[in-house]
Amino acid sequence: MSTILFDQIVFGPIHSRRLGSSLGVNLLPFDGKVCSFDCxxxxxxxxxxxRTKTSLPTREDVKAALDHKLHQLREENISIDVITFAGNGEPTLHPHFSGIIDDTIDLRNKLYPEAKISVLTNAMHINKVGIFETLKKVDNNILKLDSAFIETVRLIDQPAAPSYSIERQIELFKKFEGNFILQTMFLKGSHNGKSIDNTSPREIEAWLKIIEITKPKEVMIYTIDRETPEKNLEKVSVEKLREIGTEVQKLGIKVNIAG
Known part of the structure; x- marks a missing residue:
């Protein structure tokens, strides 16, 4: 199995299908993965x-690495659109996530005030007050929801917590009062002998209802771009993504499509 692990705290900038020129920040171990989903x-x-026994980078390490990289990019006259927290797993699992975001906001304001700060999160931990309040500070808090049905989410995303529920996620999303971006991966195939297709009419209808209820400022829809650990998966066509995107636009919500 081929995997991609980020071996630095700060990496890039790279071209993101959804965010433009993105400077990545990895708060997880450089040689392994730490996540509360197992997509x-x-x-x-x-x-x-x-699995790894490597420690997480400290808050001080992250700040120093980001400070160094931003100064380097300025000296080389390289522009960036966004500083993105992603990397080898779920960034909000870092115990000093809130402080790291505060440091990042300060550095961004001093060195790249035009750049946005984005966090790609599976949204499992937004029930924690500290995580919720921190995500409200960033420009793009990008929250995952791959299906309106728990059985589909458990098949595709495999959340670690048995208590994870769609109903609770909806209520948590609503607390952002529209100041969040919803991201959904669309795919087809099978896993453990079970069929997967979160683009079916039943799936899309229920998913659109959640969008209508939670009112995100933007919806990002995308499909597989790289090799996946489950081999029995296939991309969804750009045409199908655009069809889904059109339904979102009918709700008056901006759509970002990455095929």
Missing amino acids: IYCECGYNEDG
Whole structure:
């Protein structure tokens, strides 16, 4: 199985299909994966295959690495659109996530005031007050929801917590009062002998209802771009993504499509 792990705290900038020129920040170990989801499409592989005893970078390490990289980019006259927290797993699991975001906001304001700060999160931990309040500070808090049905989410995303529920996620999303971006991975295939297709009429209808209820400022829809740990998956066509995107636009919400 081929996987992609980020071996630095700060990496890039790279071209992001959804965000433009993105400077990545990895708050997880450089040689393994730490996540509260175990998505069957994750480019970092399965959690089991990414186990590591390597420590998380400290808040001071992250600040120093980001400060150094931003100064370097300024000296080289390289522009960036966004500073993105992603990397080898779930960034909000870092125990000093809130402080790191505060440091990042300060550095961004001093060195790249035009750049946005984005966090790609599976949204499992937004029930924690500290995480919720911190995500409200960033420009793009990008929250995952791959289906309106718990059975589909458990098949595709495999959340670690048995208590994870769609109903609770909806209520948590609503607390952002529209100041969040919803991201959804669309795919087809099978896993453990079970068929997967979160583009079916039933799936899309229920998913659109959640969008209508939670009113995100933007919806990002995308499909597989790299090798996945589950081999029985296939991309969704750009045409199908655009069809889904059109339904979102009918709700008066901006759509970002990455095929």
